[in-house]
Amino acid sequence: MKRLLISGAMAMACxxxxxxxxxxxxxTVGQACSACHSTKPICRGIGTRDETAWRILVKRMxxxxxxxxxAQATEAAHYLATAKPDQVPFCR
Numbered sequence: 063m064k065r066l067l068i069s070g071a072m073a074m075a076c077x078x079x080x081x082x083x084x085x086x087x088x089x090t091v092g093q094a095c096s097a098c099h100s101t102k103p104i105c106r107g108i109g110t111r112d113e114t115a116w117r118i119l120v121k122r123m124x125x126x127x128x129x130x131x132x133a134q135a136t137e138a139a140h141y142l143a144t145a146k147p148d149q150v151p152f153c154r
Contacts, residue, residue, distance in 0.1 A: 087134075087141040092152035094128045094138070104142070105153035113143035 095101055111119070117139040120128075124135050147153050 087137055088145070088149070088151045090130070090134060091138045091141060092150075094130050094134075095123070096152065097129065098123075098127065101152045105147065105150065108142065108145055108147045108150055108153060111143065113139055116140075116142040 091104070092101060095104055107116075107119075117136070120130070120135045120139045120142070124130050130138060
């Protein structure tokens with residue numbers, strides 16, 4: 063029983079960490095994008111583009127000066143491809 067409780071607590075901690083990471087990535091994407099333009103076009107794209115399309119778009123924005131590291135750009139594309147519009151902080 064004690065092991066089950068510990069396993070459950072560890073699983074919950076992992077889920078919370080993933081959720082926190084997603085929220086952090088939303089803030090990171092919002093800040094990087096809104097430094098140059100409105101976030102409205104991004105919000106319109108949520109749920110309509112796959113990860114490859116987001117990856118291409120994010121790469122183009124980084125080339126134009128968006129302040130994202132290579133790792134952040136990859137995470138941003140994944141975040142945008144899997145996010146729901148009501149989950150993205152800058153789209154609310």
